[in-house]
Amino acid sequence: MFILWLRTWQLGIKSLWLHPMRSLLTVLGIFIGVASVIWLLAVGEGISRKATEQIESLGATNVIVRTIKPAELSLNSTRGDMRGPTITPYGLTRDDFHRLKSTIPTIVDSIPVREIRRQFTHAGRQIDGRLVGCTAKYQEINxxxxxxxxxxxxxxxxxxxxxxxxxxxxxxxxxxxxDPIGRSINIQSVSNVPDPYVVIGIVQEKDPTAGIGGSFSAQDFSNDVYIQIDTFWSRFGDKIITNSGSSIEMEQIELSQVTLQVDKRENVMKTSELIRMTLDKHHSKMRDYGITVPLELLEQARTTQIMFMLFMGLIAGISLLVGGIGIMNIMLATVTERTREIGIRRALGAKRGDIVRQFLIETIVLSVVGGLLGIGVGLACVPATDFVWWLLSIYCPHVVAALPDTVRNIQPIIVTWSIPLSFIISVVIGVMFGLYPAIRAASMDPIEALRHE
Amino acid sequence: MLAAKLDNVAKEYVLKGETVRALRGVSFEAPEGDYIAIMGASGSGKSTILNLLGCLDRPTHGTIVLGNDNVTTLDDDRLSTIRAKRIGFVFQAYNLIPQLTVIENIEVPLYYQGNITRKARERSVELAKMVGLGSRLGHRPTQLSGGQQQRVAIARSLVNDPYFILADEPTGNLDSVTTAEILDLLDHLNGEGRTIILVTHEDDVGARSKRIIRLRDGQLESDVRHRD
Incomplete structure (x- = not known):
């Protein structure tokens, strides 16, 4: 029985090999379909993985509350004029922080953060950067x-x-x-006098996080200096005066950000609601804070990903359908062309089932070959994308430079299951679209078929 | 034993609402080792008899027994099995399968019997040698002359050790020299005890048989044994 099947397969391949060009053109549809399934899924996965990574880096059980400069303050500004600066304090306060920590039982940890732009100097060298007042936990969270x-x-x-x-x-x-360890750097103080700080550690370079969902701005860690938050408060206070050339900017903020860690994933949404309610009570005058719930964003990203995959699946499905119809078309023509062969085979003892099997196998061979070619090209998706970018960067660098980061950073990731899936799809298409021509071949009257010229 | 027995066989077709009576009660017996030529003008029912004997069709009335098998009422699949195992077809147009080699063409009936063994392959090679094509096993039909193709077809008809060789105008496409060669080959096979049933309208081909059955309008006109 095994040899019989083997022979049928051999025969199928042989028959197709008689018209290599026709066979190749026939498989083109399936080839493109399968390759596009793998490519589209890989690109989709690449995009969504990046988004998910960014969100996950914020921590799925965290709720992040940030101080936001209210719109009304931005408009009439805290900029000083002839009469001197007026300061309206805004943002999260230490009271908020303690209130949240002590009243919401699902919050297991909380990290207060205060950030300002400062200038750092040492031995005549200087760099502008972000001074971050934080606790030990900040390292782990970020x-x-x-x-x-x-x-x-x-x-x-x-x-x-x-x-x-x-x-x-x-x-x-x-x-x-x-070596900076043990040496001191000067941090521009409130009165613009350099204040020395001893360097006790150096952190490795970290990729900046992207702004997410509009509520969480991008963070760049590359020019950071970290000090303990209590030190920050005692050295810098809450009023920050920035002397930027002609104008003086003044702000009074107690906390830039509070990251609250929730005990369980299930409690995140409820806790974030509680946080919102607690804060609203004390911030009714101004909308000066924003809450980012990474878990919520993660779920949104997942939904988007599913939608995207469905959409891609639809496109790929259509191209596979077209490919399948192409195969069926050619097989119907082949059956007519080989009517006489069918007659001979029937006369020599082939049952209807044998004829069905023969033509079905030919269709399956076609679609599987198309599928395998498509998988091969699909697997080449990552190096091919790199190659395309490389080509573009050489021949039209201005176009590449004009593209937004999100497009430029697309790195397709091959979805493992898309390979067996597309293989199965090509076999299924072979069977589906091969069945009708095969049945048509088998239902021919052998006497009529033998007479066919 | 009888290679074939037809008892009062009739075949009717319905063509565009009209009943065509192709055979009207034909009976004859073909003993093993016989060499029968079925002759008659076109429309006499030759092809119908050929299709019935070849199990490509079923009679409307009457009984057909081939060897030990009563094939009168068998279904399509079982008729196919009989064709694969018990009938050796030789056609006017040779009817070899173009994409297969000589040896593969000879093996086709075995393939549909599910009998692809080393022994079967040896037997196919032997048959190819017997018809004089031992050195061309790997050739395709298009690389062979008409006579050679017909020899392959004859080798193919013998591969399943059939009740009889059923030849339909086997020399119709051949020149006189090749025709003689093919008829010699059939004579030789009959001499070895093979039963041959041949459908022809050529008198000199018919004359090579032992017995001529003539049909006219779907009926037996004559059944003459002119040689033993």
């Missing part, structure tokens, strides 16, 4: 990896130590030759 030394600890705040941790870019800039 996945900062130590290059040397240690991250700031809460004890540093209690002891009011002037310790700081710097990013590797700041280290390179301020200490091009010597």
């Amino acid at each position: 996945r900062l990896i130590m290059d040397r030394g240690r991250f700031i600890e809460d004890i540093d705040g209690i002891n009011r130590h002037n310790f700081c941790v710097i990013s590797s870019k700041v280290a390179e800039r301020l200490f091009p030759i010597d």
Whole structure:
């Protein structure tokens, strides 16, 4: 029985090989269909993986509350004029922080953060960057990896130590030759007088996070200097005066951000609601904070991904359908062309089932060959994309430069299940679209078929 | 034993609402080792008899027994099995399968019997040698002359050890020299005890048989044994 099947397969391949060009053109539809299934899924996966990674890097059990400068303050500005600056405090307060921490039982941890733009100097070298007042937990939440030394600890705040941790870019800039650990850098203070801080650690370079969902702005960690938040408060206070050339900007903010860790994933949405209600009570005058729930974004991203996949599936499905119809068309022509052969085979003892099997196998061979070619080209998707980008960057660099980051950074990721799936689809198409021509071949009257010229 | 027995066989077709009576009660017996030529003008029912003997069709009335098998009422699949196992077709147009080689063409009936063994392959090679094509096993039909193709067809008709060889105008497409060669080959096979039933309208081809059955308007006109 096995040999019989083997022979039928051999025969099928042989018959198709008689017209290699026709067979090749016939499989083109399936080939394109399968390759596009794999490519579209890979591109979709690439996009959504990037989005998911960015959201997940915020932590799925976290709720992030950030201070937002209210619109009305932006308009009439805190900029000083002849009469002197007026300051309206806004944003999250230490009271908010303690209130949230003590009243919501599902919050297991909370990390207060205060950020300002400052200038850092050392031995005549200088760099502008972000000064971050935070706690030890900040490192874990933002996945900062130590290059040397240690991250700031809460004890540093209690002891009011002037310790700081710097990013590797700041280290390179301020200490091009010597080891920064144990040395001090100057951080521009409130009164613009340099204030020395001892470097106790250096963190490795970290990719910036993208702005997500409009409510969470992009963060760049490359020019960061971290100090303990209590140290920050005692050294800088809440009023920040920025002297930018002609004008002086003043702001009074207690906290830039609070990251709240929720005990369980299921509690995240409810907790975020509670946080909103608690904050609303004390921030009724101004809308000066924003809540980002990574889990919510993650779920939105998943929904978008599913929609995207359905859409891609529809497109690929249509091209596979067209491919299948192409195969059926050719097989119907083949059956007519080979009527006499069918007559001979029937006369020599072939049952109807044998004829069905013969033509069905030919169709399956066609669609499987198309499918395998499509899988081959589909697998080449990653190097092919790289190649296309490379070509584009050489021949039309201005076009590439004009593209938005999200498009430029698309890195397709092959979805493993798309390979067996597309293989199965091509077999199924072979059977589906081969059945009708095969049955038509088998239902021929052998006497009539033998007479066919 | 009888290779074939037809008892009062009739065949009617309905063509555009009209009943055409192709055969009107034909009976004859073909003993093993016989060499029968079925002759008659066109429309006499020759082809119908050929189709019935070849199990390509079923009679409307009467009984057909081939060897030990009563094939009168068998269904399509079982008729196919009989064709694969018990009938050796030789056609006017050779009817070899173009994409197969000589040896593969000879093996086709075995393939449909499900008998693809080393022994079967050896037997096919032997048959190819017997018809003088031992050196052309890997050739395709298009690479062979008409006479050679017909030899392949004859080898193919013998591969399943049939009740009889059923030849339909086997020399119709051949020149006189090749015709003689093919008829010699059939004589030789009959001499070895093979039963041959041949349908022809050529008298000199018919004359090579032992017995001539003439049909006219779907009826037996004469059944003459002119040689033993």
